[in-house]
Amino acid sequence: MNTAELIVGGLCGVVIISMIIWIGIALYIAHIKMDVILEHLKNSSAGTRLAALKHGGAWGRLLLVGGASGLVTFTNFYIRRGTLSTEDVASFPVSLRQKLVWMQWSAIVLLSAMVMLVALGKSGVLK
Amino acid sequence: MSEYGNVPRPALPNPQRKQVYRGVEPTDLHAKHWAEYPEVPPEKPAVAKPSAEPGFYIVQQVMPRSALEAALFDKPDGATLEKFTRLNPHVTGYAKPGQLIVLSDPNNPQCTREEALLMEAAQKVDAALKPMSDEEASFMVRYRSEIESILSQGSTSIGVGESIFAKNLEDVKTSLKEIEALHQKSFQRDGHLRSSEFFAERARLFAKLDRQLTGLTRKGIGFPDHPSLKSALGISSKSLVHHWSLAGAPGQIPGYATHTEGVARAAKVVKYGGWIGTAVGGGASYMKVQEVCAAGNKDACEKIKYTEGGSFIGGVAGGAMTGAALTAPVVGAICVGLGVPTGGLGTLACGVVVVAAGSFAGGAVGGAGGEMFGEVIYEVTK
Numbered sequence: 001m002n003t004a005e006l007i008v009g010g011l012c013g014v015v016i017i018s019m020i021i022w023i024g025i026a027l028y029i030a031h032i033k034m035d036v037i038l039e040h041l042k043n044s045s046a047g048t049r050l051a052a053l054k055h056g057g058a059w060g061r062l063l064l065v066g067g068a069s070g071l072v073t074f075t076n077f078y079i080r081r082g083t084l085s086t087e088d089v090a091s092f093p094v095s096l097r098q099k100l101v102w103m104q105w106s107a108i109v110l111l112s113a114m115v116m117l118v119a120l121g122k123s124g125v126l127k
Numbered sequence: 128m129s130e131y132g133n134v135p136r137p138a139l140p141n142p143q144r145k146q147v148y149r150g151v152e153p154t155d156l157h158a159k160h161w162a163e164y165p166e167v168p169p170e171k172p173a174v175a176k177p178s179a180e181p182g183f184y185i186v187q188q189v190m191p192r193s194a195l196e197a198a199l200f201d202k203p204d205g206a207t208l209e210k211f212t213r214l215n216p217h218v219t220g221y222a223k224p225g226q227l228i229v230l231s232d233p234n235n236p237q238c239t240r241e242e243a244l245l246m247e248a249a250q251k252v253d254a255a256l257k258p259m260s261d262e263e264a265s266f267m268v269r270y271r272s273e274i275e276s277i278l279s280q281g282s283t284s285i286g287v288g289e290s291i292f293a294k295n296l297e298d299v300k301t302s303l304k305e306i307e308a309l310h311q312k313s314f315q316r317d318g319h320l321r322s323s324e325f326f327a328e329r330a331r332l333f334a335k336l337d338r339q340l341t342g343l344t345r346k347g348i349g350f351p352d353h354p355s356l357k358s359a360l361g362i363s364s365k366s367l368v369h370h371w372s373l374a375g376a377p378g379q380i381p382g383y384a385t386h387t388e389g390v391a392r393a394a395k396v397v398k399y400g401g402w403i404g405t406a407v408g409g410g411a412s413y414m415k416v417q418e419v420c421a422a423g424n425k426d427a428c429e430k431i432k433y434t435e436g437g438s439f440i441g442g443v444a445g446g447a448m449t450g451a452a453l454t455a456p457v458v459g460a461i462c463v464g465l466g467v468p469t470g471g472l473g474t475l476a477c478g479v480v481v482v483a484a485g486s487f488a489g490g491a492v493g494g495a496g497g498e499m500f501g502e503v504i505y506e507v508t509k
Binding site: 001005006008009010012013015016019020022023026062063065066067070104107108110111114115117118121122 | 437440441444445447448449450451452489492493495496497499500502503504506507
């Protein structure tokens with residue numbers, strides 16, 4: 001195993017540990033803020049749909065927070081499709097929204113980083 | 128009150144002493160006289176009122192029995208309430224959401240068999256609801272359509288697995304299937320299936336069910352209100368009365384059971400897709416380690432412990448995170464983009480497949496990454 005492989009492998013570990021931390025944070029947000037999130041999405045059809053995940057156990061909560069963070073990050077996409085109401089977006093608590101937006105982007109970054117690192121490691125260019 | 132309406136009982140003729148013909152029957156002059164007044168009904172009211180077939184009502188929220196009676200009957204009379212009590216011995220102090228309430232016209236003495244079957248079904252539903260708390264039961268009744276919508280959009284590959292649905296819908300489903308069978312028997316006996324109105328009604332119901340499968344705004348359970356039972360019992364229009372003859376057809380699976388079955392099936396796919404997938408992944412990793420270690424090479428054995436452990440952890444993390452990132456509208460967009468028509472089983476299947484594939488891909492990538500990381504740890508600690 002050469003240095004490049006060690007670095008890529010190590011970075012994989014960093015990404016996986018970050019993913020586990022991300023999941024932990026998402027579950028924590030679900031634990032303390034789920035009702036606040038659902039309360040501020042109740043005028044949107046996407047929000048009522050997420051509410052059904054409330055009793056879905058740990059995975060359901062994870063998906064709930066993931067879904068909500070997608071909603072508040074890409075508001076225009078969902079408003080155009082009519083599943084998100086503009087008043088919900090306007091009334092959503094700013095600090096919570098910032099957290100969720102951060103969660104969404106970090107998920108995208110982590111997943112793409114993982115794909116890139118695996119592609120790099122498996123393609124054989126490092127050898 | 129006499130059998131002629133709101134008039135005094137007419138005088139009866141003296142009993143005949145001999146069996147000889149004594150001319151025509153005596154005319155009832157009272158009845159003749161009162162029949163000229165329009166406010167007096169010429170016949171018995173009970174004869175004029177058509178009797179309705181039995182039906183059922185699904186309780187929507189927790190309420191005391193008295194409130195349920197008030198909600199179901201506008202003007203309850205003694206006979207109606209007495210029959211209601213007799214048909215629903217399972218409703219004790221208060222009604223639990225999801226409970227099936229048997230309703231029947233006290234003026235219809237012919238449907239005791241159907242009533243008995245409905246009561247049996249109500250008992251089954253009750254048994255199925257027993258393990259659920261009131262909160263869970265009301266959640267199930269309230270969010271049924273949303274859950275269906277989520278599953279049809281497939282926002283979850285692993286999500287609802289632990290929810291009450293997978294646990295309890297199987298039982299509720301069985302009970303509802305029996306209600307279906309009950310419908311079928313009734314139709315087979317009455318032979319009402321060949322009429323054109325029936326076909327039109329069925330087509331309308333199927334179209335309605337199809338809309339409801341994806342519709343978020345659906346209220347209640349989706350059976351049509353039946354007007355005649357309602358008027359016969361004096362049931363207020365805000366209640367949903369499911370007349371069983373509007374709800375089913377032999378040979379095809381309509382209504383409540385179809386939806387419940389779909390939800391239960393999808394929830395099962397979701398449950399096993401998630402947890403069994405994880406277990407299989409873990410089991411495969413374990414087997415691989417055992418195989419390599421049994422071969423006797425100590426170094427290879429040490430190494431594969433790290434790589435497979437990393438692969439498993441990375442796979443779970445990657446799969447779970449991809450599942451969370453793949454939200455319902457995104458999956459819906461993918462399915463529409465693939466040309467799968469909106470609504471129905473196609474969307475459901477597409478949603479489940481897309482999320483499952485996404486999660487699987489995420490898990491595979493995460494697993495590969497974990498394997499690489501495990502190798503690094505092995506190299507460093509060697």
